[in-house]
Amino acid sequence: MEFGRIHRLTFPDPLGFGKNPTRFSDPRRRVPDSRFGVLYLGSSLKVCFLETILRDDRDGVVGDVEVEEKELDDRLYAEVRVRDSLRLLDLTGDGPVRMGIPSDVLRGSQQALARKWSVAFYDHPAAIDGILYPSRLNGQTNLAIYDRSVLKLEPLRSHNLKRAPGMADLLDYFFVALI
Structure with a gap:
């Protein structure tokens, strides 16, 4: 099974991750040594582009949305293969409702609640x-892989994001004007 990831040239490891505030990152700041990291993958270049670059910039914009060309030049698109099977908490479909997980964990633009739930999932x-x-942007599948399991992944290929296969079509599709 293959997924993709957009990452900055300044962090060239396609399987690298940080501990910055993200949807499922560890919010516990007082215990830095016990905090976990999260690596995000998307099921397509399209969802990776939406999640990483476009995000909410398209909200309320009629016509072209401007994105600095540097945003694409400074990033790579990596194709990643799941090498060993992963045990994943499936939060698609009716699962979150059945588990009593608030809808803001997955759909909210504010991410504090998702971080708290992620600690419970991790522990x-x-x-x-x-x-x-x-x-939350287009419904396509994403993975949030905890640091303890990144070794189950294998990078395959990397492309400059602007030259990634299909990128030009995505820019047209989402009415993106590079400036």
């Missing part, structure tokens, strides 16, 4: 490898 005795969840 659960099942020791999952990560989370399978729908993009």
Whole structure:
């Protein structure tokens, strides 16, 4: 199974991750040594582009949305293969409702609640490898892989984002004007 990831040239490891505030990152600032990291992957270049570059910039914009060309020049698109099977918490479909997970964990633009839930997911005795969840932007599949399981992934290829296969079509499709 293959996924993709957009990352900055300044952090060239396609499987690298930080501990910055993101949807499922560890919010516990007082215990830095015990904090976990999260690597995000998308099921397509399209969802990776939406999640990483476009995000909410398209909201309320009629016509072209401007994106600095440097945003694309400074990034790579990596194709990543799942090498060993992953134990994922499936938050697609009806699963979150059945588990009592608030809709803002997956759909909210504010991410504090999702971070708190992620600590519970990470610390659960099942020791999952990560989370399978729908993009709040287009519903396509994303993965949030916890640091303890990144070794189950393998980078395949990397492309300059602007030259990634299909990127020009995405820019046209989403009415993106490079400036």
